[in-house]
Amino acid sequence: MKRSLLGRIWPNATAIILFLGLIFPVYWMFSTAFKPTGDIISETPVWFPTNVTLDHFKTAVDAPNFWRMVGNSLTVTVVSVLLSLLIALFASFALARMRFKGRKGMIVIFMLAQMAPWEVMVIAVYMLVRDADMLNSLVPLTLFYMIMVLPFTVLTLRGYVAAVPKELEESAMVDGCSRPQAFVKVILPLLAPGLMATSLFGFITAWNEFPLVLILNKEPGAKTLPLWLSQFQSLFGDDWGATMAASSIFAIPILILFVYLQRKAVSGLTSGAVKG
């Protein structure tokens, strides 16, 4: 099909404008983080940093409890995602491969659980955690993040399990594997991309979580990075260089992970949607 010159130009021109609009906030965050304060608070914006400095990163990293909070964030995120993956593997296998009474009801439960408005349930969660005497602990955070991630982990993994041809498993069982063995030896390796895609989304959810940690963990040593970042400005005033450095530090792991995994994740999304 031949397209006119104009017909070829406008999609590309639109794409370039969109691309610039989409990345500008990200670019502005990183570039501000590397600019000396004089360049940041200048009447004319410095569009490209020429005098690169690492001072702002130093301010952010030297902030009280910074490394503690990095550790806290990593712990709650990784543990909650792994726990939910483990629990979800069992459930998704049952939902994808077995027909049993109440199956549809269970799927609906997870769909509804996915809608759970944690943002408005903070008071109830606070009371429960306080009554268990576990405020300012990472344990309840981890468990609640696990349950936030679980529903979509179950539903998405179900799609991936369903996409693995049944015959593979059956032939393994003919070859003498038990059903659990067939699962571990045959299906699990094929699920690797699915596990990566689902854990990516779980990772983002847990890494980002804000309302719960805002109310549950007020002690400096028990905070996570989102909470730290949201309060960083009140700690350092209008130090935009340091604030942008702190934002960059918080965003970098996810950005790297996402760019690295996105092709798998996106193809996973579609295969899940089509074959699910």
Next chain:
Amino acid sequence: MAVQTNPADVHQGAGPRGQADGGQERRRTRRLGAAPYLLMLPALAVTALFLGWPLVKNAMLSFQNLNMGQLIQHVTEWNGIQNYKDVLGGEDFWRVTLRTIVFTAANVVLIMVIGTLIGLLLARLGKKMRLTLMLGLVLAWAMPVVAASTVYQWLFAQRFGVVNYVLDKLGWHSMADYAWTGSQLSTFFVVTLLIVWQSIPFVAINLYAATTTIPKELYEAASLDGAGVWKSFTSVTFPFMRPFLYATTFLEVIWVFKSFAQLFTLNEGGPNRLTETLPVYAFVEGVGNQHYGMGAAISLLTILIMLGLTSYYLRIVLKQGEDEL
């Protein structure tokens, strides 16, 4: 942006499993015995414990007179439906509800229209340009919400903010020193821009991925029938995408409705509580002003409103047959 999740979860399309080997399935069901239930048990148990219990607790709290005093002394004072009377009798709740619905509708419409258009654009682009645009989308998508909110604060900062500088240079001199968080509309404008920016990648990339699954023959047939660009969109692309559009719209409604971090980080629902949506309102009333019982009542009503807004889609899902799910 909160949770990014998969339209597959709620997508109504289903594979060709089921029907054909129904007899075999039934035989297997008998042989399975307790196995599926045992496999489901851990997931159901933690859901009941960590989601079900807070929901029940929330409902109980909403019938209690629970303020700072009762909280510290650990006393339970039931007060029946007083909280609901107060909440529903006051003007604030209805104003905030209306605001939340308008806010959600505006954002979701923008996200779906722009996201779909970008998705279709992705399908038209050459490979290099597509990957470039994809990269931009993925970077916006992957920015953590709190980090993105902080960046937008800086972009729209009253002094030295780059947006004000550009507007001034474009000839809009009154904007040189504009305080974006100073009024209701301008705060909502920034929040909307932030939410739309973070949400369109999910819609665009999914829609694009969906278009790649449309069989080429359908377009060929359409063009043989003399269909132009618009006609082949309405007769081939759109019908094929409908399930995806339903599923993504449903997810976006939930996500936008629940937005908390963006509004709270940007201005804590200010100025003068004018940008509080239901989740922020429940938080400020309940936690900030220490009316915990009231907060719980607002939160329960919020959940009901959300279920109401999404009931149409939920009904579609529930109507599906056992094998389609």
